[in-house]
Amino acid sequence: MNLSRRRLLGAAAAVPLLGAIPATAAPRKPDLVYIGTWGREELYGARFDPGTGALTSGGVVADVSSSWAVRHPALPVLYVGSGEGAGVVSSYRIDRTGLTRTSEVSTGGSGTAGVISHLAVHQNTVLVANFAAGLVATVPLGRDGTLGSPTSVVRDTGSGPNPRQAGPHPHHVTVDPSGRWALVADFGADRVFSYRFDGTLSGSPEAYATPPGSGPRRLVFHGRTAYLLNELTADLHILAWNARSGELTLREILPTDTPTFTGTKSAAEMVLSPDARFLYVSNRGENALVVYAVHPSTAGLTEIQRIPCGGVVPWSFSIHPGGRWLLVANQTSGTVDVFALDPRSGLLTATGNALAVPVPDGITF
Template identity: 55%
Template sequence: MLTALTASAATAVPLLGAAPADAVPSRHGDLLYIGTWAQGQVHAVRFDADRGAMTPLGPVAEVSSNWLTVHPTRPVLYVAGGEQTGFVRAFRINDDSGALRQVGEIETETVPASSGGLAYIGLTADSKALLVAHFGAGSAATVLVGADGGLDGVASRVLDTGSGPHPRQLGPHAHHMVIDPSRRFALVADFGADRVFVYDYDRTSHRLSAGADGPGAFATAPGSGPRRLAFHPDGRTVYLLNELTADLQVLRWDARRSTLTSRQTLTTNAPDHLGPTSAAELAISHDGRHVYTSNRGENTLVVHATDPASGRLTQVQRLPCSGDTPWSFSLHPGGRWMFVANEASDTVNLFRVAPGSGRLTDTGTSVAVPHPDCIGFRTPHVPGRHVPGRG
């Protein structure tokens, strides 16, 4: 269908940049891999979760990195590129040093898009496929992942349709994709079409399909720009963050009918908000009690508490992101920390997450990274050491 390409030093150069003199590589700590918007690099940071200490390791690969994700059990990093044809590259991780070695490359589009590259990649729950959203092409794809974490080819590709009233919405722009808990449907947030498309998903072949009548769809407000989706652990509630209107929607998911219905809409803007409006990132705590968002128009993080019965939200905290343009953030697997990629101020900032209340506290700790856009975690396996989230 589409062919996997061999690794090429011309497109992605592994390297380990000079680390600070006191940065001694060690397996006793997590590795943070950080993409850089339009900078052509991936950076690495060693993180001590007990002390809340970050040690920069510098750039570890020269490669376009719009988004990235890490295999949960294999030492493999996947990087989504900004090229118009949508490249996904796989890198083998050296747990001792953090260095990367490219081991695979695949192209998800045969025809170059008019603008933009990949907006998102993420692994399915069984880690046997990558979910890929191509912003410029307005398409969503699945890429098969082998037992060793390698790329095994493109399984399927579907094309969104539609447009919106905003100048950035001249056509479809797939921005995010998630699989529903029943593993029968894929939900695609399309920024350009003001839609959440619902495609059929085959859990065995990992293929996406639209059906004879096309995909189902949930329509958002015109000009809202859907950006991020997240399922609550209850499997019935979906949270949707819209970029252009900076609002957060609570949706009810009906897996029997494969439909979404609106339950609540909240703004992530402050009551006295003026100027540009732009929301960026969305995440749910592991216990489902809190929903976190970032607001790039105000340089803030917003925390909401969830109602256990309805999934509806109540805002509990709004605080500065300690930088400019919080492009994304990631919750540490242990649940105690949040890392914020402040793209315009060139920093990754560390926040503490309070158990129970979910409230955030700025630790004042940060590392310098040029235009950070995405953060992934690798926890090296150490015999006798418990790894959060792995039993």
């Protein structure tokens, strides 16, 4: 892919961000952060100081539409999903000079529009949720982290009553703790599908059905419990997980809205803390972050905090690997806002640190 002169200059300007730390820098090395932008062919870079919470921009680091990005767990490789063509996934090598594209693969089939809503890396496979094409694909990885051709593609079925649910739209894909199932939260079908997984997807999927019009968006496992976040109803389903049968059973439903909220419901992101003691959710309808304490024996949830997100429309957020910071991509206000996270209490505190980024939609450390 040839870069335009404007984007080439933007990427070149960002190289110092990803270069070596000067000898005069503080002893604690800042972390690299990659920020996707919705509907723009720009991936931004930044440096985050885990000692102070300072976030410093480095501009555009890759000329690519980025609707989701994830790093390889062991290699210096970044995977970026986009809405280009039929839903393209690209791999980038992270080095001292920036990002270098090393491979790319289409997941949607010839002539099919695609938007990648989620990527997950499990061992030597990338699992791809292609929202617009209504499919989930498995892509094998080479020893250097480059992408091969898809080894399996499955298409969900179903629809819902909302105009945005005319057909299946996989929004999230994740592998269960046993490593034998891949579960797909399908926004359009009002279902969570359970596919058998051995590096490829197979079988007639077991399905958990949400109430019509829920719009499943995110699924997170905690042992034999799964938490499902629904976008359109902005509620949380606490589910019991059976790894032998691949079945989910409802235990409890919790609203993420306040009782007096009368606007359009919309929940977006959900992340479990590194120690699994707290669950964090973003509520776009109320521009809020909601914090839940996880019961140590039952995995039940208790709301302990509700705090403004620092901007407008908290599309996504990420917790720093050290567990002391949370960064929020506030899409409509065009900011990435930094919150301090107390690992003992789980509570968030706004720092006032914010970085201007056009329509941010995802944050990857």
